[in-house]
Amino acid sequence: MNLKPRFLLLTALLMLLSGLAIWLFSQKIVLNVLQESALRQFETQVKLEKERSLQPIIREVALARQLADSQILRRWAKDENNEEKKQTALAELESYRNNFSDHSYFVALPDSGNYYHNNASNEFANDQYRYTLRADNPNDRWFYSIIEQNRDIHLNVNPDIPLKVTKLWIDVLLRDGDQILGVVGTGLDLTTFIQQFTTTPEPGINNLFFDHEGAIQVSEDISQIDFASITKDASEHKTIWQQLDNEAQRAELEHILQTARSRPDQVVSIHVERNGSDQLAGVVYLPEVDWFVMTLLDLDILLPLSTFNELFLLAGVSIFIALLLFNLALNRYVLKPLRQLENGIEQLRDGQPVNNVIPQHIHGDIGRIMSHFSSMASEVLKSRERLEIRVRQRTEELEQLTYADPVTGLLNRRGMMEQLQQQMKQLPQNPGGFGILWLDLDRFKNINDQYGHAAGDLALKATAQIIQDHIRPDDFACRWGGDEFLLLINTDQQFLLDQLGRRLCAAIQKHEIRNDLNEILPLSISAGSSRAMAGQSLNEILATADQALYEAKASGRHRYCPGLITSH
Numbered sequence: 001m002n003l004k005p006r007f008l009l010l011t012a013l014l015m016l017l018s019g020l021a022i023w024l025f026s027q028k029i030v031l032n033v034l035q036e037s038a039l040r041q042f043e044t045q046v047k048l049e050k051e052r053s054l055q056p057i058i059r060e061v062a063l064a065r066q067l068a069d070s071q072i073l074r075r076w077a078k079d080e081n082n083e084e085k086k087q088t089a090l091a092e093l094e095s096y097r098n099n100f101s102d103h104s105y106f107v108a109l110p111d112s113g114n115y116y117h118n119n120a121s122n123e124f125a126n127d128q129y130r131y132t133l134r135a136d137n138p139n140d141r142w143f144y145s146i147i148e149q150n151r152d153i154h155l156n157v158n159p160d161i162p163l164k165v166t167k168l169w170i171d172v173l174l175r176d177g178d179q180i181l182g183v184v185g186t187g188l189d190l191t192t193f194i195q196q197f198t199t200t201p202e203p204g205i206n207n208l209f210f211d212h213e214g215a216i217q218v219s220e221d222i223s224q225i226d227f228a229s230i231t232k233d234a235s236e237h238k239t240i241w242q243q244l245d246n247e248a249q250r251a252e253l254e255h256i257l258q259t260a261r262s263r264p265d266q267v268v269s270i271h272v273e274r275n276g277s278d279q280l281a282g283v284v285y286l287p288e289v290d291w292f293v294m295t296l297l298d299l300d301i302l303l304p305l306s307t308f309n310e311l312f313l314l315a316g317v318s319i320f321i322a323l324l325l326f327n328l329a330l331n332r333y334v335l336k337p338l339r340q341l342e343n344g345i346e347q348l349r350d351g352q353p354v355n356n357v358i359p360q361h362i363h364g365d366i367g368r369i370m371s372h373f374s375s376m377a378s379e380v381l382k383s384r385e386r387l388e389i390r391v392r393q394r395t396e397e398l399e400q401l402t403y404a405d406p407v408t409g410l411l412n413r414r415g416m417m418e419q420l421q422q423q424m425k426q427l428p429q430n431p432g433g434f435g436i437l438w439l440d441l442d443r444f445k446n447i448n449d450q451y452g453h454a455a456g457d458l459a460l461k462a463t464a465q466i467i468q469d470h471i472r473p474d475d476f477a478c479r480w481g482g483d484e485f486l487l488l489i490n491t492d493q494q495f496l497l498d499q500l501g502r503r504l505c506a507a508i509q510k511h512e513i514r515n516d517l518n519e520i521l522p523l524s525i526s527a528g529s530s531r532a533m534a535g536q537s538l539n540e541i542l543a544t545a546d547q548a549l550y551e552a553k554a555s556g557r558h559r560y561c562p563g564l565i566t567s568h
């Protein structure tokens with residue numbers, strides 16, 4: 001994968017991750033703020049409701065407690081059949097009836113099981129005794145449970161089906177020290193209270209009231225209310241524990257309830273999983289009625305994902321713009337220079353200068369790399385040029401070596417053959433032809449033998465030099481082999497050829513060549529010639545010169561013999 005898509009992919013990934021982190025983080029912050037404000041609001045609401053809606057209950061409870069504290073009532077309960085005490089007590093009860101908001105009261109005495117009651121319409125003004133409670137009657141179970149539990153106060157919620165109201169029964173123990181003399185109390189219509197307290201204007205908020213056992217007493221959902229809690233076994237209760245999804249949550253709530261009980265009127269919060277959704281719960285203990293109230297905030301409803309739509313949109317647009325800007329910057333500062341660098345490398349590979357593709361004005365890291373590359377490229381090109389020159393020179397030297405005689409520096413036999421063939425090709429257009437001189441040192445073997453091989457070489461070099469001195473620039477001389485030299489003389493004049501042959505014989509003999517011991521080497525030469533004419537072959541021309549040389553040797557050496565031209 002190319003650099004560009006890789007970078008884009010990486011950046012997109014990083015941005016998405018950071019966007020996700022920001023989103024989660026901001027969601028958490030928003031959630032915390034929401035929870036905080038919800039709890040504060042809830043705390044205030046509880047206080048307000050306590051003042052407003054709960055106050056009547058509290059007042060009734062206080063009044064019922066006061067009634068249970070009445071000496072008159074105690075005296076009668078201890079001596080139920082005493083008519084005077086009874087009438088005084090009933091009068092007392094009557095005054096409480098007027099004060100109770102339900103305008104009703106009841107008194108139940110355990111020894112006799114007698115139940116006394118009068119209602120708002122004063123229906124039983126002279127007939128307060130209503131009936132006798134029986135332990136085996138399920139309807140009377142509440143009374144025996146209260147006595148058995150020995151708790152000072154019981155609040156018992158019961159629907160009054162004929163009246164279509166929900167009644168709260170406030171049951172308070174009538175005591176004399178440890179002795180339980182009876183149960184007194186009143187009823188209270190909870191319908192309005194339930195409506196006020198549990199019907200919340202905001203969806204996603206739910207209030208539940210439950211007692212010390214967790215039995216739900218007030219709920220918006222009537223089916224959740226544990227009516228007549230007092231008469232039921234623990235297993236029959238509809239409890240707050242059943243509202244929670246798992247055991248760990250229940251244990252946590254147990255702990256929270258203890259904390260709430262130790263700090264009445266203060267909200268203690270807990271996260272609960274209820275019906276599969278994450279909910280925030282605030283719990284408050286209401287000591288006056290020995291109840292807990294739990295407000296449940298359903299976060300999925302209160303804080304739906306759609307709340308973050310704008311944030312998502314903003315994050316998406318930001319990521320897109322950031323990607324675009326990053327892409328532009330990446331292209332301008334990295335990818336484009338890299339492409340130019342790549343072009344430069346291609347140019348360099350082809351041996352071209354790179355200045356036209358590598359810009360000189362880029363700054364920073366990439367600019368430095370470009371400038372280093374430019375200098376490196378020009379160095380590479382220079383050294384390549386130097387290398388090429390060196391190779392050319394070396395080739396020329398090698399060619400020279402191929403065609404040169406190492407001892408004398410003259411052409412070797414191969415070099416001369418090429419020149420001869422060249423001349424032979426031009427022979428038809430050159431009717432005067434050219435001349436050949438074939439030279440051979442006389443008794444050269446003796447020089448080697450007598451003065452040594454080095455002296456022989458010296459003689460060969462001196463001969464070559466003399467030859468060079470006598471020929472013209474357009475003539476060619478070679479060492480044909482051993483002590484033989486062949487000269488290609490660019491002339492169509494026989495006499496000039498003869499003249500040169502004789503001069504060379506004279507000059508070589510005349511020349512004093514000395515060895516290391518300063519001894520003069522006896523050097524002379526024999527020479528033969530031939531004239532190349534159109535129609536002759538090279539072999540014939542050379543054979544003529546060779547024959548002439550042979551004659552020069554045969555006739556005493558140190559002489560020149562012109563070759564006889566054989567005509568066809």
Ligand SMILES: Nc1nc2c(ncn2[C@@H]2O[C@H](COP(=O)(O)OP(=O)(O)OP(=O)(O)O)[C@@H](O)[C@H]2O)c(=O)[nH]1
Nearest residue numbers: 440441442443444445446448453454456457482483
């Ligand atoms: N020092 C030296 N001697 C060479 C070289 N090449 C050939 N020779 C010698 O040259 C001699 C040539 O001898 P020949 O041409 O046979 O005979 P010559 O002694 O010259 O006698 P004539 O030609 O009959 O006058 C031989 O002794 C070779 O060893 C060389 O490069 N250096």
